[in-house]
Amino acid sequence: MNQNPGPPAGGQLDAPAKPSTLPATALETSAENPWPLRLLSQKLKSHIDRVPPTWIEGQVIELNRRNNVTYLTLRDTEAEASFSLVAWGSVMARLEFPLEPGSRVVAQLKPDLYVKTGRLSMQTRDIRPVGLGDLLARLERLRHALAAEGLFALERKKPLPMLPHRIGLITGRDSDAMKDVIRNASLRWPAVAFEVREVAVQGVNAVTQIQRALVELDAREDVEVIVIARGGGSLEDLLPFSSEDLIRAVSAAHTPVVSAIGHEADRPLLDEVADLRASTPTDAAKRIVPDVNEELARIAQARQMLDRRVDQLIRVESERLTAIRSRPVLANPASMVEARHEDLQRLSSRAYNCISAAVHRDSDRIAHLRAQVRSLSPQNTLDRGYAVVQLPDGSVLRDSSDAAAGTRLRVRVAVGELSADVAP
Known part of the structure; x- marks a missing residue:
């Protein structure tokens, strides 16, 4: 006999809903009471769907077109961080020129999670290449913002030591800039020593490595000045030297910093915050150490000047001594003593005569008084x-x-x- 009667004719009744025993939050899950995988996927998708579209900036390092979909990999311009993007044909069609690997772009992304596979994708809603004008405008805005904070003020500039014994040098690996600085500085002052830090001077690792080297050299007491040097390059190549993080690190350094980036026309923001801006690495070497030959010539010139001044002083003083010795009082020093001797004799005789006259006069007066006293006795x-x-x-x-x-x-x-x- 069938214990479970079938559904009544005309339709199928739904089973009564059972109360859920699943944990309400991820924190309440355990090995004994886990979530089904679909629930995690649903909750992640619900959370990710609430993330608003976001504009980001990066550099295209991979680009793969498949039918109506373009897959891109964007990397951060100053750190090791990258994301894979998906752009539909309608988005890419709005570009005036096709993108190429190495292009710098800004894109509006909306994260999306595919529940069935748990795959996170970045849906590209808009993408625009960053042109030279955009970079210059952005750098100019950053320049004005940092200047308003006082980071470029002249009173913040630290003076360079007159003769540094050890120079910190931050530059590219085996670069011409490093060779120029060391060679020209050593030619000018052979005793100078260098503490070199070879780092990446372009690309995503440049800012991090330069900052690390700067902090390390700034902490050393024997390093008296730090030179950041690099050869010329395009505006994009020199962008790390306009990084806000690097600018603030240089501003906070206790050791004087010299900027020697590119050529005369290159003006990254590092030039503004550095304590001294050199037009080229060679110019930096000439400005941080004196020329030993010039210094020796100056010493020789100073010694000649001192010799002339000493000879002149001796000659003038000799003439003064000769003039003084020619005076009568020094030509016959005894005459001054003889004149004083005669004056002393004359004054002694006058004093004796005065005293004798006073004694005789008073003797007579005493005798007269004695006679008067005796007559009255x-x-x-x-x-x-x-x-x-x-x-x-x-x-x-x-x-x-x-x-x-x-x-x-x-x-x-x-x-x-x-x-x-x-x-x-």
């Missing part, structure tokens, strides 16, 4: 026959009534003294 009165009578207490008797009868008196005469009693 009590002794002089006694010498004339007078006497001085004193009472017992030593007072002078002036009135006879002061001496009572029997009072012993003391009588002083010119020579000696005697006693006397007052009679009753």
Whole structure:
């Protein structure tokens, strides 16, 4: 007996929906509870479909046309990064000239995931070659932007050492620019030493390698100046030396940097930020080290000038000494002593006479005063026959009534003294 009756006539009933036991997010998946591959593909496609169309820039390194589809490989101009693009015939038909490998382009891409195979493709909606005018305009905009930040200001320029003992050189591998710098610098100053870093000077690896070499040389204390040199080339070849990353790295360097890129007419942005811009690698060698022959000639010239100045000074001073020695006071030095001796004798005689006159005058005055004192002396009165009578207490008797009868008196005469009693 059939336990499961068939669908009723007239149609087929849908089975009731079962609740899903699959994890809601990728983080919740596990080995015991995984996602089906189709679910991952669906979710990736849903996420990628939300990515808006994006304009990118790169260089065409591979190009393969198949019927109405063109497959391209674009590589970043300054790093090791590449993408495969798909362009339909309608997109390529809008180009004025067909693309060739090596062309620099900008393209509008929309990523797309093919769910059945899980293959990611970059659908090209528009593609345009970058012409010389576009590159120049872009460089000019970057030039103005960096100048507005002050990266090209003169006050930021560091002076070069007068005589560097070791020079850092960043240049192409076994390039003519390297040979020119080393040869001309060594000819000018044979003692100079170089620390060379050979790098790519064009292509996608150029900026990264130049920056790495710059940082390495800038960290060395014995490197006193760094030269970045390259021979001439087209605008596209010299684009790495206008890279914003490289310009900022040079601006941040502590060691003075010399730019020696291309020829006189080449002006990459590196020339603007460098502390010194040399028109050619040879010119850089001439400007970073002095010419030993010129320096020796200057030393010889300076020594000749010093000799002339010393001879002139000795001659002038000799003439001055001769003139001084010809003066009377130096021709007969004793005359000055004799004149001072006569003055001393004259002044000594005058002083003696003045002192003698003063002594005689004062002696006479003392004698006169002595005579006056003697004439007023009590002794002089006694010498004339007078006497001085004193009472017992030593007072002078002036009135006879002061001496009572029997009072012993003391009588002083010119020579000696005697006693006397007052009679009753």
